[in-house]
Amino acid sequence: MNTRGLRSQLKDSVPVTGMGQHIGAYGVQDTLRSGFSSVKNELLPSHALELSEKNFQLNQDKMNFSTLRNIQGLHAPLKLQMEYRAARQIQRLPFLQSSHLALDTLKGNDESISFEDILNDPAQSEMVGEPHIMVEYKLGLM
Amino acid sequence: MATLSVCQPQLGGFSFENCKRNAVLEAEVTKLGCNIPAARKTGTTICGVVFKDGLVLGADTRATEGMIVADKNCSKIHYISPNIYCCGAGTAADTEMTTQIISSNLELHSLSTSRLPRVATANRMLKQMLFRYQGHIGAALVLGGVDCNGPHLYSIYPHGSTDKLPYVTMGSGSLAAMAVFEDRYKQDMEEEDAKRLVRDAIAAGIFNDLGSGSNIDLCVITKGRVDYLRPHDMANKKGVRTGNYKYKQGTTGVLTKSVIKLDLEVVEETVQTMDTS
Numbered sequence: 001m002n003t004r005g006l007r008s009q010l011k012d013s014v015p016v017t018g019m020g021q022h023i024g025a026y027g028v029q030d031t032l033r034s035g036f037s038s039v040k041n042e043l044l045p046s047h048a049l050e051l052s053e054k055n056f057q058l059n060q061d062k063m064n065f066s067t068l069r070n071i072q073g074l075h076a077p078l079k080l081q082m083e084y085r086a087a088r089q090i091q092r093l094p095f096l097q098s099s100h101l102a103l104d105t106l107k108g109n110d111e112s113i114s115f116e117d118i119l120n121d122p123a124q125s126e127m128v129g130e131p132h133i134m135v136e137y138k139l140g141l142m
Numbered sequence: 143m144a145t146l147s148v149c150q151p152q153l154g155g156f157s158f159e160n161c162k163r164n165a166v167l168e169a170e171v172t173k174l175g176c177n178i179p180a181a182r183k184t185g186t187t188i189c190g191v192v193f194k195d196g197l198v199l200g201a202d203t204r205a206t207e208g209m210i211v212a213d214k215n216c217s218k219i220h221y222i223s224p225n226i227y228c229c230g231a232g233t234a235a236d237t238e239m240t241t242q243i244i245s246s247n248l249e250l251h252s253l254s255t256s257r258l259p260r261v262a263t264a265n266r267m268l269k270q271m272l273f274r275y276q277g278h279i280g281a282a283l284v285l286g287g288v289d290c291n292g293p294h295l296y297s298i299y300p301h302g303s304t305d306k307l308p309y310v311t312m313g314s315g316s317l318a319a320m321a322v323f324e325d326r327y328k329q330d331m332e333e334e335d336a337k338r339l340v341r342d343a344i345a346a347g348i349f350n351d352l353g354s355g356s357n358i359d360l361c362v363i364t365k366g367r368v369d370y371l372r373p374h375d376m377a378n379k380k381g382v383r384t385g386n387y388k389y390k391q392g393t394t395g396v397l398t399k400s401v402i403k404l405d406l407e408v409v410e411e412t413v414q415t416m417d418t419s
Contacts, residue, residue, distance in 0.1 A: 046161035049278060053156055056274070094151055111254055113246045114271070116154035118239075125152050134151070 185353025315347025
């Protein structure tokens with residue numbers, strides 16, 4: 001799992017994009033949740049863990065694949081990524097809940113429980129994404 | 143135009159939405175001179191000791207919320223697996239949720255390997271999770287169990303470092319308990335000696351530390367047997383009132399007595415059958 005040190009994590013980690021503002025109702029920025037809009041709010045995370053948690057899964061995958069490449073050669077991560085890509089295509093439209101069963105089985109997430117499964121379950125979220133925009137974004141038409 | 147957070151589906155896990163708002167609120171409140179409510183901690187004495195055939199875990203039972211005792215008899219020894227138990231100090235919610243998550247993961251793991259789980263596995267899972275959250279999850283744990291390699295005792299700190307030792311103490315009363323251990327610990331003790339040693343160490347924490355109090359819970363784990371003694375020792379029993387302020391019958395003399403009968407007439411009578419199937 002997380003066996004490599006912090007320094008090597010930084011080398012292979014995912015680059016940081018800006019912290020998006022929370023858009024509340026009526027398309028206006030949600031001042032109650034995210035505070036007044038300022039450059040500092042856009043660039044800096046609101047909590048020390050926000051960045052590392054947002055990219056945690058991606059960072060883990062990057063680390064694992066680079067370790068695998070160093071040990072077994074380029075073919076190992078390529079084959080695995082091909083399988084992940086195939087399994088990732090088996091899902092419903094983006095605004096509906098898909099179970100990701102094949103992807104979870106490949107990654108081994110079907111045999112572990114963490115805070116992603118307990119807190120903020122997306123199936124129970126109170127807000128539904130805007131269907132048209134989400135599908136357009138997924139298809140790359142935006 | 144809608145931003146990225148709307149286009150992509152929501153992920154589970156911790157949500158940092160309200161952190162900025164909380165920081166602003168905290169700044170405002172401290173300017174006015176009030177305090178934000180404190181999380182419930184277990185400011186505790188927990189300890190463990192390895193003896194000849196197994197190990198003994200001990201804990202006090204007080205949970206505090208700032209300066210107030212929130213729970214006089216809370217249970218700090220959590221179940222991880224049939225042969226592994228874990229004492230938790232620090233923020234009460236963090237220790238409970240962490241031990242429950244690790245217990246579930248260990249159960250799934252043991253079903254997948256069809257073997258009794260090892261203490262080192264639980265230790266590794268806990269330390270990786272706590273390191274991932276960089277100490278923001280305030281859970282200081284004493285993990286102990288007996289597996290195929292014998293009895294093992296680990297102490298796990300909130301930032302993710304662990305120590306494997308024959309006797310450990312954690313919590314606000316850890317220094318008092320460690321003083322007792324350093325004085326009287328011997329290798330390969332008998333079970334009764336080990337129980338008495340842990341009981342005395344927790345009692346030292348209870349009587350010398352404000353954050354610990356009430357009763358002493360013990361958990362004795364040996365190969366094939368777990369004794370969860372709750373409470374093992376009620377060190378702080380609530381006092382019994384010695385005086386009685388009730389007046390005896392006949393203390394006051396009766397001058398007059400009048401009985402008024404209330405005539406009630408039945409107006410309506412309905413029967414409702416209850417479905418007791």
